[in-house]
Amino acid sequence: MRWGCSHASSLDECSVGRNGAMMADPRTESRVPIGQQVYLPCDERVGEPVVPAPNLPNPDGHFKSFAEIYSLFGLNELGQHNQAKGKFPVPQVISVKPKNWRTDKEFARQMLAGANPVCIKRVTEFPLTSELDRCMYGDQDSKITRDHIEKNMSGMTGEQAVKDGKLYAVDHHDFMMPFLKRINELPGEEEKGEISEGKTLPHPEDEQLGAVSTVYTPPDTGDEDIVAEWFTIWDLAKAHATVNDTCKNNFVYHWRNVNATMEPLAIATNRQLTVLHPIHKLLKPHFCKTLYINSTARQILFGSGDRRESGEIFRGIQEVIYLPSKYGLEMASQAYKNWIFTDLPLPKDLINRGLAKGDPKNPEKLELLIKDYPFAVDGLELWIAIKNWITDYCSIYYVDDGAVTSDSELEAWWKEVRHVGHGDHCEAPWWPKLDCVGNLEEICTTIWLGSAFHAAVGLRQYTHLGFVPNRPTIACRAMPEAGAEVTESDFLGSITPRKEALWVMTMTGLSMMTKGEVYLGQRPEWWTCDERAADALARFQSRLEAVVDNINRRNRDPGLRNRAGAVELPYTLLTQTTVPGPVGGGIPNSITN
Known part of the structure; x- marks a missing residue:
């Protein structure tokens, strides 16, 4: 397995020179001083103008033992509950079986039902190959061979596994590799004392010479022989893989595919659709707080070495606690080049990743290749419920395609989304034309991103990231040679240090449900006076209740081992x-934290 509020585009915040360096671009947005407020319409402003950063201690170095981490939750040295009161709630990933997060089965399960269940792909060609330009990066193809994987495949050959759809990978190599040299050169003079060094392993002499590739495989002992104080280089390899996965989830699947994708829709809806327009009434609840959250994120999360009027360098929180540091948003911008609006719907995404077969327009009949894939199974039921709600609602006001093409407000709305919100992609051939009811329904079903998808990849991250060894965000040392001995101290010294870990725990702990949250399917009684729309909403609510019943039933099924895992x-x-609280459920209507 390989691992590797200006109305400009939300992702086009920097231009990148030929050598990869950041360049100033007057066409992109600039941040206001940290003490000033970002302009938002009155009905979009929530809370204080600027959200203050959490006030945390500034401990240096790394955790020395797991007992030290457990003590933060009021647990004893074995991770078990005692009478002590911790500074943080116990993350659910260690609340029942505190050592089982280390098992290979749990490591793999979290790729299907963890904090980032949307990266796993079916392997269709083996060995894995890189799409990076060989003139710039040399040979970046995977060096994993059949011998490396077949010993763990119960007698199945690599060829048979590929043919039968039994081989899957989470591969972040091409996403991370172009940035590794610059990441390894951090911290620079302006960041010293603010970020910890991150270490990964491109070629030490020249990027054009390719990657330094070392293949790490599981020890022969297996999951049953895990000892609390005994670590192997395989544990370190999994931690490095998880760092890559955590970073891509944060900057691409969360920020790019949720916050930044929903923002142009929210702005265009406010500017082009009157409050009495039926599509405005449909979409508005799914944009609540989104502009506020995004403007706040640009103020305190993505600082990227922003020099303030006082002369101080302000570094955003996520630029400090994740491996890419000040390159995180640039990585999201690079990934935006491959962003395709029509690939965002869940059925199309599952098919593109090789996890499903069938027609994305007929999601009820999709065949999942991994039957016990909790995110996909639950997500498809939700997607279908949302799509049926959108279809029911739109059919009330758009009885035929002509009703869509004759709606001048809709035309202006969709034109702004494409040509202003996503100006760099406005001429792409994949944009759906707003010329029929079916396409209007597909476009409006994008509310999936700001609600259910956001719940899966962005909310309740504390469940998994709250216990930092399970989902580290920084790799601080290069991987040792295969076969090297690893101690508990070596492991903890290679991942997110104390200070950054406390920031991760605090930030992910804040991303939980709050009192008064409005959930998917909930709306005030006065949202419409049209009984037909109210009846459609009631049907949607019934469908959502059925989805919850099905999820609870599946979670009780002992035959579905990926539902709860080790x-x-x-x-x-x-x-x-x-x-309210740090629990693992709930789908807000919109991006509210």
């Missing part, structure tokens, strides 16, 4: 509602 953590991220 850590005994039921997959509830896509249940409709929850209660």
Whole structure:
């Protein structure tokens, strides 16, 4: 397995020179001083103008032992509950079986039901190859051979596994590799004392010479022989892989595919559709707080070495606690070049990743290749419920295609989304034309991103990231040679240090449900006076209740081992509602944190 509020585009915040360096671009947005407020319409402003950063201690170095981490949650040295009160709530990933997060089965399960369940892909060609330009980066193809994987495949050959759809990979190599040299050169003079060094391993002499490739494989002992104080180089390899996965989830699948994708839709809806327009009434609840959250994110999360009037360098929180540091948003911008609006719907995404077969327009009949894939199974049911709601609603006001093409407000709305919100992609051939009811329904079903998809990849991250060894965000040392001995201290010294870990725990702990949250399917009684629309909403609410019942039933099924896994953590991220606190469920209507 290989691992590797200006109305400009939300992702086009920097231009990149031929050598990869950041360049100033007057066409892109600039940040206002940290003490000033970002302009937002009155009905979009929530809370204080600027959200203050959490006030945390500034401890140096790395955790010395797992007992030190456990003590933060009021647990004893074995990770078990005692009478002590911790500074943080116990992350669910260690709340029942505190050591089972280390098993290979749990490591793999979290790629299907963890904090980032949307990167796993079916392997269709083996060995894996790189799409990076060989003139710039040399040979970046995977050096994993059949001998490396077949010993763990119960007698199945690599060829047979590929043919039968039994081989899958999470591969972040091409996403990370172009940035590794610059990441390894951090921290620079302006960042010293603010970020910890991150270490990965491109070629030490020249990027054009290719990658330094070392293949690490599991030890022969297996999951049953895990000892609390005993570590192997395989544990370190999994930690490095997880760092890559955590970073791509944060900057691409969360920021790019959710916050930045929903923002142009929200702005165009406010500017081009009157409040009485039926599509405005449909979409508005799914944009609540989004512009506020995004403007706040640009103020305190993505600082990227922003020099303030006082002369101080302000570094955004996520530029400090994730491996890419000040290159995180640039990596998201690079990934935006491959962003395709019509690939965002869940059925199309599953098909593109080789996880499903069938017609994306007929999601009820999609065949999942991994039957016990909690995110996909629950997500498809939710997608279908959302799509049916959109179809029911749109059919009330658009009885035929002519009703769509004659709607001048809709035409202006969609033109702004394409040509202003996504100006760099406006001429792409994949944009759906707003010339029929079916395409209007597909476009409006994008509310999936700001609700259910956001719940799966962005909310309740504390469940998994709150215990930093399970989902580290920084790799601080290069991987040792294969076969090297690894101690508990070596492991902890190679991942997210104390200070950054406390920031991760605090930030992910804040991303939970709050009192008064409005969940998917909930709206005030006065949202419409049209009984037909109210009836359609009631049908949607009934469908959502059925989805929750099905999720609970699946979670009780002992034959579905990926529903809870070795850590005994039921997959509830896509249940409709929850209660306030750091729990693993609930789908807000919009991006509210």
